[in-house]
Amino acid sequence: MIKHKVRVKVPASTANLGPGFDALGxxxxxxxxxxxxxxxETSFHWVGEQLKxxxxxxxxxxxxxxxxxxxxxxxxxxxxxxxxxxxxxxxRGLGSSASAIIGALAGANALIGGKLSQDELFQIATKLxxxxxxxxxxxxxxxxxxxxxxxxxxxxxLEPDVHLEVLVAIPSFQLSTEKAxxxxxxxxxxxxxxxxxxxxxxxxxxxxTGNLGMIKHAMKDRLHQQYRAALIPGMLxxxxxxxxxxxxxxxxxxxxxTMLALFDSRNENxxxxxxxxxxTFMKESIEIELLWLKPxxxxxSVTNLTESSPELQDLFKGEVKA
Ligand code: HSE
Numbered sequence: 001m002i003k004h005k006v007r008v009k010v011p012a013s014t015a016n017l018g019p020g021f022d023a024l025g026x027x028x029x030x031x032x033x034x035x036x037x038x039x040x041e042t043s044f045h046w047v048g049e050q051l052k053x054x055x056x057x058x059x060x061x062x063x064x065x066x067x068x069x070x071x072x073x074x075x076x077x078x079x080x081x082x083x084x085x086x087x088x089x090x091x092r093g094l095g096s097s098a099s100a101i102i103g104a105l106a107g108a109n110a111l112i113g114g115k116l117s118q119d120e121l122f123q124i125a126t127k128l129x130x131x132x133x134x135x136x137x138x139x140x141x142x143x144x145x146x147x148x149x150x151x152x153x154x155x156x157x158l159e160p161d162v163h164l165e166v167l168v169a170i171p172s173f174q175l176s177t178e179k180a181x182x183x184x185x186x187x188x189x190x191x192x193x194x195x196x197x198x199x200x201x202x203x204x205x206x207x208x209t210g211n212l213g214m215i216k217h218a219m220k221d222r223l224h225q226q227y228r229a230a231l232i233p234g235m236l237x238x239x240x241x242x243x244x245x246x247x248x249x250x251x252x253x254x255x256x257x258t259m260l261a262l263f264d265s266r267n268e269n270x271x272x273x274x275x276x277x278x279x280t281f282m283k284e285s286i287e288i289e290l291l292w293l294k295p296x297x298x299x300x301s302v303t304n305l306t307e308s309s310p311e312l313q314d315l316f317k318g319e320v321k322a
Contacts, residue, residue, distance in 0.1 A: 004037060004038055004111070005035065005036070005037040005304070005305040005306075005309075006035070006036055006037075006107050006110040006111055006302050006303065006304055006305060007033060007034070007035050007302070007303050007304075007305050007309070007312075008033065008034045008035075008036065008103045008106050008107040008110070008300060008301070008302050009031055009032075009033050009300070009301050009302075009303075010031060010032050010033075010034070010099045010102050010103040010106070010138050010299075010300040010301075011027040011028055011029065011030065011031055011099065011137070011138055011141060011296035011298070011299065011300070012027070012028045012030040012031065012032075012087075012088040012094045012095050012096070012099055012138070012296075013025050013026060013027050013028060013094070013095035013098060013099070013133075013134045013137035013138050013254075014026050014028060014093070014094065014095065014137075014166070014168075014251075014253040014254060014258075014260050015093075015095065015131070015133035015134045015137070015253070015254040015255075016133065016221070016224070016251060016252070016253075016254060017143075017203060017219065017251055017260075018199070018200075018203065018218075018219040018220060018221045018225070018249065018250075018251035018252075019195075019196045019199035019200040019203060019218070019219065019220060019221040019223065020133070020145070020200040020203060020204070021196070021200075021221065021223045021224050022131040022132075022133055022148075023132075023133060023145065023146060023147060023200065024133060024143065024144070024145055024146075024200065024203070024204070025095075025132070025133035025134050025135075025136050025137030025138075025143070025144045025146070026137055026142070026143045026144070026160065026166075026295050027137040027138060027140075027141045027142060027143075027144075027295060027296035027297075027298075027299060028094065028166060028168075028293045028294070028295065028296055029293055029294045029295070029296045030087045030088050030094065030291070030293060031086075031087055031088070031099075031296075032084065032085070032086035032087065032088050032096070032099045032100065032103055033084065033085045033086070033312055033315075033316075034062060034082065034083070034084045034100075034103040034104065034107050035081075035082070035083040035084075035107075035305065035311070035312055036062075036066065036080060036081070036082055036083075036104075036107035036108065036110075036111060037080065037081040037082075037111075037305075038077050038079070038080060038111060039079050039080055039081040040079060041079055042058060042063065042078075042079045042080055042081070042082075043056075043081050043082070044056040044060060044063075044082050044083075044084075045081070045082070045083040045084070045312075045313070046083075046084055046085075047083065047084065047085035047312045047313050047316045047317060048085055048086070048316055048317045049317075050085075050086050050087070050088075050089070050090070051084060051085075051086055051090075060082070061097070061100050061101065061104070062082055062084070062100055062103065062104040062107075063080060063082060063104075064104075065100075065101050065104035065105055065108070065124075065128070066080060066082075066104045066105075066107065066108035066111075067108075068105075068108075068124060069104075069105055069108035069109050069112070069116060069124075070108060070112065072116060072120070072124070073109075073112050073115040073116060075112055075115075077111070077112075083311070083312050083313070084103075084312070085312045085315075085316040085317075086099070089170055089258075089289075090174065091174035091175060091176055091177075092170050092171070092174065092175070092253075092256075092257060092258045093175070093252065093253040093254035093255055093256045093257060093258040094168070094170070094253060094254065094258055095134035095135075095137065095138060095254060097129070097134075097177075098125070098129055098134030098135045098137075098138050099134075099138045101125050101128055101129065101135060102121070102125055102135055102138040102139050102299075102300050103138075103300065105121045105124060105125055106121065106139075106300045106301075106302050107302065109121060110302040110304075118139065118140075121139060122135070122136065122139055122140075122153055122155070123152065123153060125139065126146075126148045126153040130148070131148060132144070132146035132147065132148045132153040132155060133146065133254075134254060136153070136155050136157075137299070138299060138300060139299050139300055140155070140157045140299040141157070141296050141297050141298045141299035142157050142158055142159055142160055142295065142296075142297055142299075143157070143158040143159075143160050143207055143295065144156075144157050144158075145157075145158065145204055158204070158207055158208045159297070160207070160295035160297070161207065161210045161212060163212065163264050163265045163266055164212070164248075164262060164263075164264070164265070164294070164295055165262070165263040165264070165265045165292060165293070165294055166260060166261070166262060166263065166292070166293040166294065166295065167247075167260070167261045167263055167270075167273055167274065167277065167290065167291070167292055167293075168253060168258050168259070168260050168261075168290070168291050168293060169238075169258065169259045169260075169261075169277040169278075169281060169288045169289075169290055170257075170258045170288060170289045170290075170291065171232070171257045171258065171281065171286050171287070171288050172286070172287040172288065172289075173257060173286070174257075175231055175232070175255065175256050175257040176255075177254070177255040179231070180228050180231060180255035180256055181255065183227050183228055183230070183231065184223075184224055184227050184228075185227065188222075188223060192222040192223065193223075195220075195222045196221060196222055196223045199217075199218050199219070199220050199221065200218075202214060202217065202218040203215065203218035203219055205218075206218050212248050212262075212264055213248075215248040215249040215262055216243045216247075216248060216249050218249070219248075219249030219250065219251055219262070220239075221251070224252075225239060225251070225252050228252060228255070228256055231256065231257065232252065232256050232257045232259070233284035233286060234259075234280045234281050234283065234284040234286060235252060235256070235259060237280050238250055238259050238261075238276075238277065238280055239251070239252075241276070241280075242261050242273065242276065242277075245272050245273045245275075245276035246263065246267055246269050246270075246272050246273045247261035247262060247263060247273055248261075248262040248263060248264055249261070249262050250262070259277065261273060261277070270292070274290055277290060278290065
């Protein structure tokens with residue numbers, strides 16, 4: 001049965017969690033909403049300032065990904081009305097492009113009655129992103145441990161500890177994943193490889209057993225963060241000293257520039273960690289926004305809309321022109 005209008009809610013995500021480069025992801029309770037409808041003519045409607053400048057023609061990522069789903073399922077729906085509102089800052093390392101891909105996949109699939117399985121959506125999304133960390137988290141929620149071998153992705157989802165909170169410091173500048181990947185070496189030493197696989201394994205064990213005290217030892221990396229440090233002034237100091245200010249551990253969020261600190265909600269001194277992050281970036285003359293987040297247990301979700309459902313424009317801040 002074809003459903004004609006759906007609303008997708010998709011969480012942001014943080015990738016790597018330090019040592020789990022391209023392998024670990026965690027969904028965060030910051031969201032994007034996409035309404036998708038089979039229409040007579042394609043149109044795009046962005047709600048709020050966040051999405052200003054995103055293409056409003058058929059080159060649009062959400063449109064393109066939706067068409068991939070239709071092709072895959074052997075159906076044709078070339079005209080779509082797409083409306084979107086997002087709280088997820090763009091190009092900051094919080095999985096905005098992964099959330100758009102997952103939102104488009106889930107929305108288009110719902111419009112054709114869910115012909116594709118979750119696994120098929122995960123495989124398509126991973127192929128598009130080339131790593132499963134962000135897309136896995138946005139699709140399944142919680143913490144996702146995954147690999148992609150170039151043809152298939154496999155994953156296990158972990159339930160985040162109930163005490164886990166996340167403080168993100170989002171710099172005002174953007175950093176593309178491409179740029180942050182271009183600074184990485186193509187070869188590393190065996191010693192660094194062992195360092196990362198042991199830390200990443202320990203981190204997964206700590207997260208899955210609720211051994212939060214182990215995170216400060218485990219959340220260390222030699223595969224990507226030090227090479228990216230020049231792109232994010234202040235990062236090395238945060239990685240080194242955040243645990244002295246109450247963090248369970250700290251990492252670059254995905255490819256950056258956002259910095260992420262894990263925190264135990266039973267610790268009442270949030271202000272000390274906030275001040276440390278603020279001051280560290282201030283010394284580098286970098287403006288940041290601090291946000292307290294929680295892991296999102298839920299991944300992408302889809303609801304069917306009816307004539308009487310309020311528009312995203314009514315639920316949020318009104319439409320802007322791209
Ligand atoms: N694992 C990827 C990276 C995430 O660090 O480059 C980018 O979104």
